[in-house]
Amino acid sequence: MSVSIDSYVVKQQPISVSASGNNIIIVAIPGKQIWVLKCVLMANGTVTQKWQTGTAGVDIAGPFYLIESTGYALNQDEGIYVSPWFKTRTNQHLVLNLSGSIAVGGVLSYIEVTGET
Numbered sequence: 001m002s003v004s005i006d007s008y009v010v011k012q013q014p015i016s017v018s019a020s021g022n023n024i025i026i027v028a029i030p031g032k033q034i035w036v037l038k039c040v041l042m043a044n045g046t047v048t049q050k051w052q053t054g055t056a057g058v059d060i061a062g063p064f065y066l067i068e069s070t071g072y073a074l075n076q077d078e079g080i081y082v083s084p085w086f087k088t089r090t091n092q093h094l095v096l097n098l099s100g101s102i103a104v105g106g107v108l109s110y111i112e113v114t115g116e117t
Contacts, residue, residue: 035084041106042071054092090115
């Protein structure tokens with residue numbers, strides 16, 4: 001599914017985590033899904049990283065196998081219609097899960113979309 005970007009406010013969220021396991025990046029928004037449009041992420045050491053919806057361990061992207069001083073960028077074409085790289089379920093947090101206690105940082109762009117049934 002894609003949406004017209006003109007109908008939404010694109011928000012930015014800095015990322016700076018280092019705890020092993022689940023790290024909540026964006027707290028759940030009632031009645032909404034979090035659609036990730038762009039993301040830049042870098043690791044300060046070797047770590048496996050996954051994006052998850054909620055804290056129950058439901059994977060939505062990854063795993064990504066990162067080594068020291070590496071990362072990735074997910075970009076979005078600058079058109080009127082956008083599709084997410086990945087999205088949460090309605091009423092759930094966006095979680096970054098790390099396999100170890102390694103510093104990971106970056107930023108992501110997202111929109112809040114009324115949840116699908």
